[in-house]
Amino acid sequence: MMDSNVISFQTCGFFVVVYFLHAAYGDVSYTFPEEMKRGSVIGNMAKDLGLERSALSNRRARIDSDGTDERYCDINLNNGELIVADRIDREGLCGEKASCILKHELVLENPLELHRISLHIQDINDNSPQFNEEFINIEIRESADKGARFVLEEAHDADVGQNSVQQYSLKKNDHFILSVDGNSIELVLEKELDRENQQEINLLLTALDGGSPQRSGTVVIHVTVLDANDNAQCLARPSIKPVCLKTLL
Structure with a gap:
């Protein structure tokens, strides 16, 4: 029995197998400041993507990170809100780059469906100027x-x-x-x-x-x-008027 996600074509005696691993849908983007408290609301994904709230639990919705084990946001399955899951330090993530973007995905099962999430992290003034030495x-x-x-x-x-x-x-x-x-x-x-x-x-x-x-x-x-030795040095001699000399450096 062939899996529903696999389609086979026979061409000139060869079988070409194409795997449709998942269906990717449109992107959704959010912009918010760094260092927001855990549990802070970033946006409502159910509303922004036109999803039924009930579908989130029924289809086991989850947030996956893109290429990293760190997951900085999560989804509330009851209301569809995207929330901060871990501390987001812009300087630690992106250094002095002008733009700081984190990539996540909303994953829905049965059927498998992915929505790409772009998190644009804004800098806040949480650091003071510093000199290398005191x-x-x-x-x-x-x-x-x-x-x-x-x-x-x-x-x-x-x-x-x-x-x-x-x-x-x-x-x-x-x-x-x-x-x-x-x-x-x-x-x-x-x-x-x-x-x-x-x-x-x-x-x-x-x-x-x-x-x-x-x-x-x-x-x-x-x-x-x-000292630039710009003052005259007087040499005192017995019975002789002092002689003042100026030494130039």
Whole structure:
């Protein structure tokens, strides 16, 4: 007895067997934010696919994942709602990709029927900008000219789009301002340094994202002012007027 899903053709003495493994129907797509609580409703599949709710239980409806053991959603057989079954962390699943889509399938039996499900995961602002180090150490000679620039390392944010790093700010101080051009961040000397007055300077750099609520991260820039030997050194000699010399480096 030949299975109803198998059809045989005889051509030139050869048998060609074609297996119709399943019938695939139209796609259904849902867009929702990451980190929704387990049990949260994504949408109503019975309504969206025009299925009778009673058919879900009678035909043993289930959700299968596509190419992975992880199943991030499930179906409520009583009302046809698609619900969150496990934590969905967009950064863990898709990293910094602009688009994050999970593929699942709704499976119905007797007869076998498949509906493809595309889950578009939206990023939420759940990460703060971070610098690689807690402190940035810079050594600058006090002879450095006004306008001298010093490159700083940018901050990183696991979120994407508007939720990633959007701007930087430098706490007001007497000597430096900040210059930002795209991903290029530079510390600019606005007022000359004088080691005799101040040997060390601590600056606070803040990175801010564009999310709501806005998140930020900070790093301390520790500037050590190096001596340029710009003060005269006086050599005292007995009974002779001191001679002052200036050593240039």
